[in-house]
Amino acid sequence: MSETAAKEGPAREAEKEETGPGHIRQRNRTLILTAAEEIFAEQGYRGATTAAIAERAGLPKANVHYYFGTKEALYRAVLDDILTLWLGELDRLTEDSDPADALADYIRAKIVHSRERPLASRVYANEMIRGAKHTRDFLKQDLKSLVKTKSRVLESWVAQGKMEPVDPVHLFSIIWAATQHYADFEVQVSALVGRRQMTAKDYDEAAETIVRMVLRGCGLNYGKG
Amino acid sequence: MSETAAKEGPAREAEKEETGPGHIRQRNRTLILTAAEEIFAEQGYRGATTAAIAERAGLPKANVHYYFGTKEALYRAVLDDILTLWLGELDRLTEDSDPADALADYIRAKIVHSRERPLASRVYANEMIRGAKHTRDFLKQDLKSLVKTKSRVLESWVAQGKMEPVDPVHLFSIIWAATQHYADFEVQVSALVGRRQMTAKDYDEAAETIVRMVLRGCGLNYGKG
DNA sequence: GCAAAACCTGACCAGTTGGTCAAAATTATT
DNA sequence: AATAATTTTGACCAACTGGTCAGGTTTTGC
Numbered sequence A, B: 001m002s003e004t005a006a007k008e009g010p011a012r013e014a015e016k017e018e019t020g021p022g023h024i025r026q027r028n029r030t031l032i033l034t035a036a037e038e039i040f041a042e043q044g045y046r047g048a049t050t051a052a053i054a055e056r057a058g059l060p061k062a063n064v065h066y067y068f069g070t071k072e073a074l075y076r077a078v079l080d081d082i083l084t085l086w087l088g089e090l091d092r093l094t095e096d097s098d099p100a101d102a103l104a105d106y107i108r109a110k111i112v113h114s115r116e117r118p119l120a121s122r123v124y125a126n127e128m129i130r131g132a133k134h135t136r137d138f139l140k141q142d143l144k145s146l147v148k149t150k151s152r153v154l155e156s157w158v159a160q161g162k163m164e165p166v167d168p169v170h171l172f173s174i175i176w177a178a179t180q181h182y183a184d185f186e187v188q189v190s191a192l193v194g195r196r197q198m199t200a201k202d203y204d205e206a207a208e209t210i211v212r213m214v215l216r217g218c219g220l221n222y223g224k225g
Numbered sequence C: 001g002c003a004a005a006a007c008c009t010g011a012c013c014a015g016t017t018g019g020t021c022a023a024a025a026t027t028a029t030t
Numbered sequence D: 001a002a003t004a005a006t007t008t009t010g011a012c013c014a015a016c017t018g019g020t021c022a023g024g025t026t027t028t029g030c
Helices: A023-047 A050-057 A061-068 A071-092 A099-116 A118-129 A136-159 A168-184 A186-193 A200-217 B023-047 B050-057 B061-068 B071-092 B099-116 B118-129 B136-159 B168-184 B186-193 B200-217
Strands: none
Touching: A023 A050, A023 A061, A023 A071, A023 A118, A023 B023, A023 B118, A050 A061, A050 A071, A061 A071, A071 A099, A071 A118, A071 A136, A099 A118, A099 A168, A099 A200, A118 A168, A118 B023, A118 B118, A118 B168, A136 A168, A136 B186, A168 A186, A168 A200, A168 B118, A168 B168, A168 B186, A168 B200, A186 A200, A186 B136, A186 B168, A200 B168, A200 B200, B023 B050, B023 B061, B023 B071, B023 B118, B050 B061, B050 B071, B061 B071, B071 B099, B071 B118, B071 B136, B099 B118, B099 B168, B099 B200, B118 B168, B136 B168, B168 B186, B168 B200, B186 B200
16 A cells, blocks of 8 residues: 555653654654544544544644545555554464464454454455445455465465365455454444453454364364364 | 335236325335435445435435435434344244254355345444444344344254254354355455456355355264365 | 325525645754 | 744635425325
8 A cells, every 4th residue: 555554663762752853743643543543443434524533633633634634545544554454464374384273373363353453443344345445456466465375375285185175265254254243243242242342251252163163164173073 | 123114015017107195105215215225335324425315316305305304214214124134034043943954044045145235234234333323222132132032043953962052142143244244345355256246156155165164163064074 | 176185306504524724833953 | 043844723615414495296085
């Protein structure tokens, strides 16, 4: 994508008072990006107003436009942050790792993400639902080639006799759908488990259920299976 | 919910020219509801404008307000339609049916839904992502009690030794997530399979992959499993 | 055929929106 | 200390938004 994500500040002590050139820009951009992620997740693209984002960030509206220009540029920057966060996630799937361990680890990591950064997941889900107008290139290039790479890993696992053949696109789709569901549809799942908020145990049980279905679906052992 | 869904017109021949009292109301409400589902799915609640809905329906904006009053009432009517459509969906899960057959049928039916009415799914997904402000009661009452009823069916299957125990809430969550993903994230899946639009075969393969994982995850037979 | 009910709609309105700008305040550089 | 660069912000604007309404047209019931 285009905009650069929030970078680390100067590697100083963990002191509040940062100094040096650009530290104001750094702080305010982060404030705005965080606020924007919240508002975009809660209200959708069109529903989010720059005024609401500014208020949540504790800055005047004109300041938001000073740093990001337009609402659309800010939205792209938020998406950039999310995609950067998600991109390296598939690293644990390698040819010589154990399929069951690798897939289970990946699923559990994705569930942790759903618990810890549900807002990011919701912004992304919103973007997909509305047709991925700002993410077309990412999907057709970065994500597609990443999936292609990882498909070869799956094929090698199959060739090594480690697992049954499974269509990789559908496998990833199911894993992503199931794990992100706990972020995007949190309100529905919460209602069904009868709690105002899901507990850590709820998320763990969700992860184990998904792991169980995926592993057995791939002809791998899980529990009694 | 409150508003009534689109009802069947008088059971006449399949003629275009309907007559009789209320036929105008019937026709225009359907036109507006269909247009509204499209616009709400594409733009989200806030992004959808009554003007855009009216234009898509081929009617002046004031006409939309004549039939539905407010944008919010129209949105609730659209949601009503969707929920009514989805409510009777779980009927095939009964105590004396075969778990493998019943679950497989249900998953395949849900995938058909994702293919044939993706817009409805997207409106619902959007509503969940944004916190289900208009659907709280449905979630906590109708859906929760329905899931509770169906949980007893699952428990009876387990008691009959037909399948392994599985947490019903997570099982349904995974099924819904995986199947609806093909409607909500259609643009992403399309990009990954490398087609502008998914084919019927793509949907069938998706369904079979989900069925395979769910059945084996429940300790049921599927293919070589 | 006629009155009542239902339907239609252009014109209008008050509130909101993303975005601009110029002048002031602060921070960085020399 | 002086100058340059960056940051801050209230005031402003044109476009758009959901919603209203009065007066007209069509459909319905009898």
